Amino acid sequence: MRRLISLALLAASMLAVPSARADAFPANWKQPATPFHVIDTVYYVGTEGISAWIIRTPAGLILLDGGVPEAAPLVEANIKALGFALSDVKILLNSHAHFDHSGALARLKADTGAKLAASQGDRFALEHGVYPGSENVHAFDFPPVQVDRVLADGDTVELGGVKLTVVLTPGHSAGCTGFTLPLTDKGVAHTAFFFCSASVAANRLAPRPQYPGIVDDYRRTFVRLKTIHADVLLAPHAEFFDLKGKRARLDAPDNPFIVPGELDRLAATMETEFNRQLALQTGKVPTP
Ligand SMILES: [Zn+2]
Numbered sequence: 681m682r683r684l685i686s687l688a689l690l691a692a693s694m695l696a697v698p699s700a701r702a703d704a705f706p707a708n709w710k711q712p713a714t715p716f717h718v719i720d721t722v723y724y725v726g727t728e729g730i731s732a733w734i735i736r737t738p739a740g741l742i743l744l745d746g747g748v749p750e751a752a753p754l755v756e757a758n759i760k761a762l763g764f765a766l767s768d769v770k771i772l773l774n775s776h777a778h779f780d781h782s783g784a785l786a787r788l789k790a791d792t793g794a795k796l797a798a799s800q801g802d803r804f805a806l807e808h809g810v811y812p813g814s815e816n817v818h819a820f821d822f823p824p825v826q827v828d829r830v831l832a833d834g835d836t837v838e839l840g841g842v843k844l845t846v847v848l849t850p851g852h853s854a855g856c857t858g859f860t861l862p863l864t865d866k867g868v869a870h871t872a873f874f875f876c877s878a879s880v881a882a883n884r885l886a887p888r889p890q891y892p893g894i895v896d897d898y899r900r901t902f903v904r905l906k907t908i909h910a911d912v913l914l915a916p917h918a919e920f921f922d923l924k925g926k927r928a929r930l931d932a933p934d935n936p937f938i939v940p941g942e943l944d945r946l947a948a949t950m951e952t953e954f955n956r957q958l959a960l961q962t963g964k965v966p967t968p
Contacts, residue, residue, distance in 0.1 A: 746772075796826065813883075852877040870911050
């Protein structure tokens, strides 16, 4: 009985989110932010809450993520404010096919003429504008966008001699896609990791999983993340990497985005939360 009650509450809490999308999602997802140079070839062009990244190359720009559908004009204005043209964007990438990160891609693709490269695991969601496993939740829908190139784990995305390497971390979405990027700061080599996410968020783990194999995917992803050696963590939600705090310290002698160990700490936190959610959703812990 307890388990039934907890499942019912869980279902209710999940449904509560999309039923009132405008009120339920954080206001900062649509709140304009001033774009800025992050480090080396990387620029921030997202909103206060949701990241969008520019990677500058001699042959044009790579744009990673677009935010919620309403963020498209904000991201475009940010790109222009940095002195770039929308037509400079040659390649579009997506951390994962959830509306808060992929919702603006269709508009951004149309306005830039860039090609979209994305994983096979997220392709269906991108091309149909749905949250797989929650297709009935229309608050999660977003304008569909065509994938031009399918990315597999270990593939590289190259433009003008700048090379991103694909690290698939499925779980948060079936095709959750991270990228490593070599950087130089004051003559010293660093590695950035554009982390997709490994949070549970709105995902069902059990008994009716969001997609088949989601639990094993998360587990493999937590193992994989321990093998990524990066000292610049960049992620799709501002709070994952303390965007605000670091942005406030951009004038400091050392670039505040260089933080060895930050990825490991975030991944460990998410793994703990995953295990807690799994126990909760499988009824292995008593509800309070
Ligand atoms: Zn997401």
